[in-house]
Amino acid sequence: MFALLESGDRAFIEHLQTRMTQEGITCLAVDLGSTPDGNTHVVLQLPVYGQMEAARTLLYRSGRFLRSVHPDFHEALLQVRQAPRHPLIDWLSAPWAVRVGAACLAIALLGYAIEWLA
Secondary structure (H helix, E strand, C coil): EEEEEEEECHHHHHHHHHHHHHHCCCCCEEEEEECCCCCCEEEEEECCHHHHHHHHHHCCCCCHHHCCCCCHHHHHHHHHHCCCHHHHHHHHHHHHHHHHHHHHHHHHHHHHHHHHHC
């Protein structure tokens, strides 16, 4: 089993499970136990790793999926989507950084081609 999302809100996880199942993603809401403050801790798991990319796309990027979520859970899903990520990954995946990397790769390949032809 592969964990997609963990939360203390069982209703939120079960709703996401229902929505993803409707989208063709096989997933399970599994109770992991209780937190120290007495709340249940639930995880959304995928039994098939091949569906992980599609499930992540739905969960983190799909506007259609966001609009299909019940309004009670809309804010919780927005918080999941805006969860803090590692700053280095944000910096390296910024559009300008990707363009600079592509330009550097193109220059290096051009240099190798010129050297090979000469």
